[in-house]
Amino acid sequence: MALYVGMDAGGSRSRAAVVEATGALRGAAVGAGANPVSHAPDRALDALAGTLRAALAGLPAADVRGLVLGLAGLGASGADALAARLAELARGAGLACPTHVVGDVVTAFAAGTARPDGTVLVSGTGAGAVRIVARREAEVADCHGWLVGDEGSGVWLGREAVRAALAALDGRGAPTALLPAVTAALLGAPLHPGAGRRGAERVVAAVHREPPIALARLAPQVSAAATAGDAVAVGIVARAADALVAAVAAVRGDARTPIVLAGSVVGGPTPVGDRTRSALEERWPGCVRVAGDPARAAAWLAAQPYVSSIAGR
Structure with missing residues (x-):
């Protein structure tokens, strides 16, 4: 066999x-x-x-x-x-x-499809959109890696969550549920605005102790906070979805071929995935499907x- x-x-x-x-x-x-x-x-x-x-x-x-x-x-x-x-x-x-x-x-x-042509939008650890022709990559938007790209990815979401938590910690940003959530995930116990500079240094040290892709494990904190209505987290979700839709638009044009969504961020039941699917369906109705x-x-x-x-x- x-x-x-x-x-x-x-x-x-x-x-x-x-x-x-x-x-x-x-x-x-x-x-x-x-x-x-x-x-x-x-x-x-x-x-x-x-x-x-x-x-x-x-x-x-x-x-x-x-x-x-x-x-x-x-x-x-x-x-x-x-x-x-x-x-x-x-x-x-x-x-x-x-x-x-x-x-x-x-x-x-x-x-996501047996058809040979279309568009795939990936957002998991990394992110980007690719136009597929004859099951080969034809045109790419983003997919530049965690350091300079991958907007809307799990790593990107985790980095934005840490940035928002640090900004709330030192008074540069709005109060957010991401501060206790992110610091608890990184440090084992939550920090609050009164933790000051020493607390911020602990957060930064915890982030740098791990490889950059480890930031992706903080993406669920963004999803949970956004679902609960936290304004800062909702803003991060909106920016992520906008970036992902823009990547699709950059390679797709007005094609009627399938758009396949892949990866834990955009392919699953997450706030980013929900918002991205809704925007794509509105622009290209009937074309969106989720990868297996x-x-x-x-x-x-x-x-x-x-x-x-x-x-x-």
Whole structure:
């Protein structure tokens, strides 16, 4: 029986799925973050290997006919080297099949529609919009990474939450429920406006002790505060949604093709997701859909005869 493997290497977690040619799921696993842009390459590959082995547990490796990995931040310069490492990783798991690396936006788009053309809006750890043509990236807005872009992403929301908390702490900004919520998440106990400079220094130190992508874990604090009506959090949500819609508009024009939403921020029941979906539906009615499992979509792509052209190989 022919099997196909799909993998998704996100900054926060990795996923793997094993499917039959019919699409029936035979194995799945979730592991640690495995994006080599966000993590040390060796650590990322170790995480991928562990997730792959877990998904294949009890299945005949000899029956696997193809593997596709979807990866954020995939540039042409590093694609060949990564493809070689992926092939090595697959051989280590007992696979002797072709392996391909594609952008995670390609797998995200395939997770929402079987059509070859459209737009995918991703907002999870990172964020951006991509126009897809023939299941390949054609035009990109944002996707610039946490330091200079990814507006509306989980990391962006977390950073804005910390900024709002610090501003409330030292009197530069409006009072906000984000101050106790964010400081409790970072420090284990909430701070209040009277905490002063020493409290602010503790917050800054806690943020810098972790990698930047760890800020994404504060995104739920923004959602909770916005849902409760906190004005500062509502403003952050509005700016995030506006940025995400603007990214779609930058690459889409007036197309009537599908708009696929992917990632925990925009694809789930969050205030940012709700506001973004509403704005997109108003502008492009009937076009919006939410992505399913990107690893399973990658496995579906692995079963397609044109997968080599999708991967640019």
